[in-house]
Amino acid sequence: xxxxxSEILEFWFKKSKPIQWFDKNxxxxxxxxxxxxKQHKMAINGDFENWKxxxxxxxxxxxxxxxxSRNIFRGNSKSFEFxxxxxDFCKVGLEKSYHxxxxxxxxxxxxxxxxxxxxxxNDQKLAIELxxxxxINDSKFSDIKFFFQRHYEIIEKFGRFPHRNQILNRVSSQExxxxxxxxxxxx
Numbered sequence: 012x013x014x015x016x017s018e019i020l021e022f023w024f025k026k027s028k029p030i031q032w033f034d035k036n037x038x039x040x041x042x043x044x045x046x047x048x049k050q051h052k053m054a055i056n057g058d059f060e061n062w063k064x065x066x067x068x069x070x071x072x073x074x075x076x077x078x079x080s081r082n083i084f085r086g087n088s089k090s091f092e093f094x095x096x097x098x099d100f101c102k103v104g105l106e107k108s109y110h111x112x113x114x115x116x117x118x119x120x121x122x123x124x125x126x127x128x129x130x131x132x133n134d135q136k137l138a139i140e141l142x143x144x145x146x147i148n149d150s151k152f153s154d155i156k157f158f159f160q161r162h163y164e165i166i167e168k169f170g171r172f173p174h175r176n177q178i179l180n181r182v183s184s185q186e187x188x189x190x191x192x193x194x195x196x197x198x
Contacts, residue, residue: 017071036060049176065109088178126141130166
């Protein structure tokens with residue numbers, strides 16, 4: 012395995028706690044930026060394109076782009092700018108059944124997360140289908156199933172995530188503004 016891929020997976024799955032994965036924490040964001048900004052720049056420049064040939068390297072790139080972008084660029088449009096890269100790695104990996112080769116359900120979950128970050132309803136449907144077929148007997152993922160369903164419902168209704176509108180300089184409709192006042196409208 013590539014050294015950088017190993018470092019990413021070690022940090023995410025062994026040194027980080029699950030609560031940190033989805034929490035908004037400036038110290039954690041800064042730690043990721045300090046340790047992985049160089050690799051992030053390399054990834055968006057295509058330096059790790061060959062990682063598509065391996066399950067674990069694909070997962071590492073997905074985490075680097077899909078997750079670390081949200082930490083490194085929190086509150087900035089760049090946090091979503093490179094989603095297409097992680098989505099591409101995810102879809103190529105799914106075609107090769109990489110998600111079935113991964114060590115555990117946490118790894119499988121992060122492999123498919125680019126699908127729920129997509130503003131394409133078909134990607135949302137695929138995410139739910141994969142979650143239901145791969146995690147059906149894992150009670151740990153009952154909350155995750157709720158959030159997958161919630162992402163799908165938002166995209167089905169609005170065709171986009173309204174909570175991204177301000178960051179992406181998109182004009183919100185009145186319906187979206189009202190929606191953003193409700194629970195579970197933002198992630």
